[in-house]
């Protein structure tokens with residue numbers, strides 16, 4: 570089960586819940602002291618949060634804070650980050666092999682940071698195609714898992730077996746040669762049917778598990794055929810590596826393919842940001858910059874948000890109508906009510922979720938290019954031109 574599937578129940582946990590994201594990474598210097606830095610953080614942040622709560626809620630809050638604190642004292646830090654959901658009838662613990670930022674929330678389960686963690690570390694896949702069939706590999710947070718293969722078997726039950734002789738000019742041998750060509754054609758036909766079935770299977774696999782990109786590894790013509798048989802929207806997330814890797818262990822695959830997937834993603838992201846910036850403005854297909862992006866997404870016009878990893882900063886949100894913008898001032902420009910300051914990191918996933926917009930978080934060159942355009946942008950809900958897959962080498 571993917572992490573995405575295993576957390577789908579979290580938004581429905583009964584309130585009130587104390588949500589804690591805690592950096593317990595033993596490599597973090599603040600966590601090498603006694604008591605651990607994260608224990609000190611929990612204590613002081615918990616005290617500050619408690620003081621902000623209505624007196625009627627403090628007891629319930631402190632009960633859960635105490636549970637988390639006791640748990641952390643004995644917890645073995647086998648992971649870098651920990652997410653805890655604690656409530657009167659709830660205890661959920663999710664260890665993460667990625668760094669998290671310390672956060673403490675009381676009320677509804679807080680999943681915003683989880684949205685970043687999941688998007689930054691999404692499931693990626695590879696399909697290895699050779700003469701015997703196809704292997705399905707999933708990569709997640711540095712680990713690899715293998716799904717059941719799709720085997721290729723030749724069905725020769727209805728065939729008359731040919732005489733396998735070398736081509737010759739004699740009439741008898743010539744007939745055998747024709748037979749052999751017919752066999753080759755039948756094999757090719759069965760192989761084609763297999764590849765067609767394989768592309769359907771890959772599409773289902775990638776859609777169900779939200780796996781992207783998918784790297785196709787195999788003989789050049791075959792992987793091209795498989796990629797071209799995919800639905801358009803998926804083809805865009807297909808990378809290809811024309812190389813037949815037979816009888817290779819999953820550990821070896823991990824070592825060889827992960828770097829390729831990463832570099833493909835970086836290229837994909839850089840191309841995406843380049844497209845975004847060049848389409849911004851004139852074509853009404855895209856916008857960049859915080860003001861314009863916030864405006865468009867709140868009007869329901871955004872199909873996909875593109876965000877530079879590590880985006881910081883804050884915005885103002887109206888306490889009455891909920892309108893968000895980056896302009897200063899204590900009064901909402903829409904309804905004139907008061908406003909509160911909110912971190913972009915929590916606001917962005919909320920907006921994306923409420924407007925059913927996808928989020929693409931970009932790193933590397935793509936992120937630095939995007940930062941020059943405000944660190945954020947969006948594709949608008951307009952018909953897009955067809956895009957094409959790209960190769961890794």
Ligand SMILES: [Zn+2]
Nearest residue numbers: 887890901904
């Ligand atoms: Zn307002």
